[in-house]
């Protein structure tokens with residue numbers, strides 16, 4: 161195969177000039193590639209060309225690109241009215257409507273027009289590349305080329321290899337993605353590919369935490385932002401994306417994997433769609449919006465109460481020590497006995513377990529026991545949970561003391577894995593299973609999810625940073641408590657955690 165992706169005369173056909181087509185055309189033209197723009201709707205391709213040139217002109221005005229780059233890119237963008245005029249293209253990228261039959265019909269037609277070695281790529285985000293390719297006489301030249309919106313800013317592209325895609329086609333698309341300035345990752349043709357598959361844990365587990373009445377949605381968001389370091393909480397994200405978009409994706413991936421419990425959606429989402437509470441676009445989702453700004457939700461008042469004495473469990477020695485030091489720093493009185501005195505507040509530091517289970521395992525008085533999440537450190541927002549029997553006075557005293565240095569405290573109901581532990585463990589577990597299935601290489605899973613979803617770290621690196629063994633322990637404790645196969649650890653995680661190696665460790669050569 162003689163396709164030279166780096167050639168200065170490379171010509172790309174771009175079919176479908178909506179939001180995605182425009183973005184792809186922009187970065188291709190900026191990379192020195194000639195782009196033939198075509199759209200079924202009369203005038204749409206011309207409009208797209210003008211819009212891309214206007215965007216580039218704005219970038220030049222801001223000094224982000226040289227002024228002559230605008231003229232050069234404009235010369236490379238050519239509108240063609242008829243599909244037949246795409247005959248000279250060496251690569252064709254389709255970004256038309258997300259409909260399998262329409263895409264199959266287009267690819268069949270394209271095959272009659274372009275040369276025998278022209279690569280045919282689809283930007284589909286949810287359809288099977290294999291199925292689109294099956295409509296072609298030469299399915300081996302068809303691959304997926306999945307960009308994210310907005311294309312110029314989301315610097316990641318998934319190259320999807322269908323069952324019959326030839327290796328050189330994957331290689332060519334990887335090289336093309338890189339030439340366009342993006343990180344290109346290779347993935348098998350599976351539902352959700354890497355990014356939309358890897359993102360399942362964040363929102364579905366957050367909805368589950370909410371559905372279990374563990375904490376209000378805004379507290380879950382605050383914990384995920386401030387303690388776990390996400391740019392946006394899961395409910396803010398759902399409001400931004402729109403529940404009319406998020407809920408069908410949750411359903412689709414769940415059913416495409418034959419009701420895999422790890423991806424199980426929540427009835428809370430379905431009901432929100434039915435009620436029209438879609439998010440920012442309807443002015444009301446989880447949050448209420450005025451002028452596109454979420455109405456602020458006040459933090460609960462910090463109680464003035466303080467515990468008489470504090471006994472800290474040493475069951476997890478380093479966390480016991482960290483809480484002990486914090487209590488001392490906050491001016492609390494430590495009960496240093498091996499067993500708590502009759503009036504002491506008891507603090508436990510579980511990993512994966514809930515406060516009740518931990519309290520019973522350590523034979524403590526449930527009316528005086530609270531749990532603190534130490535996995536993310538104690539310097540940022542702290543999560544405090546109580547057992548169903550913990551008295552309000554004890555919870556208030558713990559809250560008052562732990563918030564007395566100005567660090568916010570979220571007080572939640574009892575939950576195996578608190579909030580952040582369980583959501584992150586689900587994210588890491590799903591990424592591990594993507595690796596286990598051989599859908600993509602571990603480093604590509606990490607890069608794609610971090611870039612595509614804006615996570616603070618790739619999910620496998622996140623697991624490494626928190627400790628693979630800790631993630632495994634959280635999932636095992638949750639599976640034990642809930643009896644739900646949703647939390648069963650992936651074999652990838654189990655083996656690497658037990659061996660004490662990085663979750664990015666592939667199979668030995």
Ligand SMILES: NC(=O)c1ccc[n+]([C@@H]2O[C@H](COP(=O)([O-])OP(=O)(O)OC[C@H]3O[C@@H](n4cnc5c(N)ncnc54)[C@H](O)[C@@H]3O)[C@@H](O)[C@H]2O)c1
Pocket residue numbers: 175176177178179180181198199200201204254255256257258259262266283284285286306307308309
């Ligand atoms: N919007 C996103 O966030 C996003 C992200 C990743 C992938 N995608 C995928 O990219 C594709 C396009 O998405 P979009 O948001 O740009 O859609 P869009 O609706 O904004 O644009 C689609 C364009 O394709 C044209 N079109 C429709 N059928 C055609 C045909 N048979 N031949 C030629 N032109 C045709 C339409 O006139 C329209 O201009 C879809 O497959 C979508 O799933 C979208």
